Amino acid sequence: MESKIGFYLEQLQKISEVKAQRDIQGTWYKNNLTYLDAFVDEIEEVKFEIKAERNCFLEDELGDLLWNYVCLLEHLELEGKVTKEKVFIRALKKYSERVTKRNSQGSWDDIKERQKTELLDEYHKSIKK
Incomplete structure (x- = not known):
């Protein structure tokens, strides 16, 4: 169904x-x-x-x-x-990396830390513009 x-x-x-x-x-x-x-x-x-x-x-x-x-x-x-679309895109990316794409890429916490670093980098780039 x-x-x-x-x-x-x-x-x-x-x-x-x-x-x-x-x-x-x-x-x-x-x-x-x-x-x-x-x-x-x-x-x-x-x-x-x-x-x-x-x-x-x-x-x-x-x-x-x-x-x-x-x-x-x-x-x-x-x-x-x-934008609502970006919220859903970010959530999908975040949790697919932590759950379904994780395999041997590290633990939940390792991936979470990498994602936080990526967000911080994105933020710093956005404020430099």
Whole structure:
């Protein structure tokens, strides 16, 4: 059976685009930290539902985490701080190197240190421009 996760994520992202425009015009949203703060609150709710072993509530709260993350990405992109595509590209690169491409390239920690060095180099190049 083919996974529909990509489809669902795309639909959620489209809804977050609409929500971001409403946020900008409304009073609830203050800045990009609004969703980050909400994300932290949702983590506590996820922890509670894991302990309570109420799976349908857990799925719902995990959905709230995902929603807040998608909305945070949307706002950060609107502010010109990130591009959503680059966030996903970086995550895919990072974890494929640490997990599926690791083989004899070293430990998780070795690869993590190399990746941090590469990011620092990229950052230094970007500020020299």
